[in-house]
Amino acid sequence: MEPADCNPNGHTFFLADLHLYSPAIIKHTKRTWALEGPALEACLAGRPYEVNRDTAAWMNFLIVERINRRVGPDDRLVLVGDVVTANTAAQAYGRTVFLLERLRCKNVHLVLGNHDCAVPNVGYAVTDAPQYRQDFRKAISLPYRSVHDACLFVCHGGITVWASHYPHITWPNASKTGLPGHASLSKTQSIHVYGHVHNSWMESPVSHPERWCAVNVGTFGNENWPLRDDEISAMLAPQRKAMIAHILQGEDHA
Secondary structure (H helix, E strand, O other): OOOEOOOOOOOEEEEEOOOEOOHHHHHHOOOHHHOOHHHHHHHHHOOOOOOOHHHHHHHHHHHHHHHHHHOOOOOEEEEOOOOEOOOOHHHHHHHHHHHHHOOOOOOEEEEOOHHHOOOOOOOOOOOOOOOOHHHHHHHHHOOOOEEEOEEEEEOHHHEEEEEEOOOOOOOOOHHHHOOOOOOOOOOOEEEEEEOOOOOOOOOOOOOOOOOOOEEEOEOOOOOOOOEEHHHHHHHOHHHHHHHHHHHHHHHHOO
């Protein structure tokens, strides 16, 4: 797949696993930042607590506010899957439009996740018959600047970012980052960003320091979300250094 064009006017930000409108996700991933009052106290104490539509609406507001604080009109935003939850294709379209209308950044792209292609997709109680998968996918996709199953985005400083909702073992141009076993080095940085795993893995499943440059860009994957392209590059500097050292050591013994 050809890389998506670089955004010349600003940075590119990445964020996965918003799960807007889903009360269940608040409990499933312990989103304490979306809780207030007794519910927050109960969550922190490990006691049962209730979440509902109002809790999800507050979470939606906080996510939009957080994005707008970090991503400006001249930037590009890539949502790496599982953006909204809904019970019908029409509802999914409406909720997607509602989100995008409230973002300062209008250059927004979608990398499809598992919940972006299925109906119902963990929304509230199902009242209508499930829609066809392609109908739902189309409804989700229409409002975005572009939509991909996975995509290589070109960012500033020669960085390319392979965005996929699912964590990969390898990805396009990974060897140019200094993959062990390759004889030549390159200044190009080819980074992988993903979501999907939430807080199931506290460490990246592909974060071996001598092999992989990959970052979980979900709301649980880091504190400073959404992550900017140069921030991701800085986070991965130790891995890249270890990769290069590994290759140079191999060349010395060649």
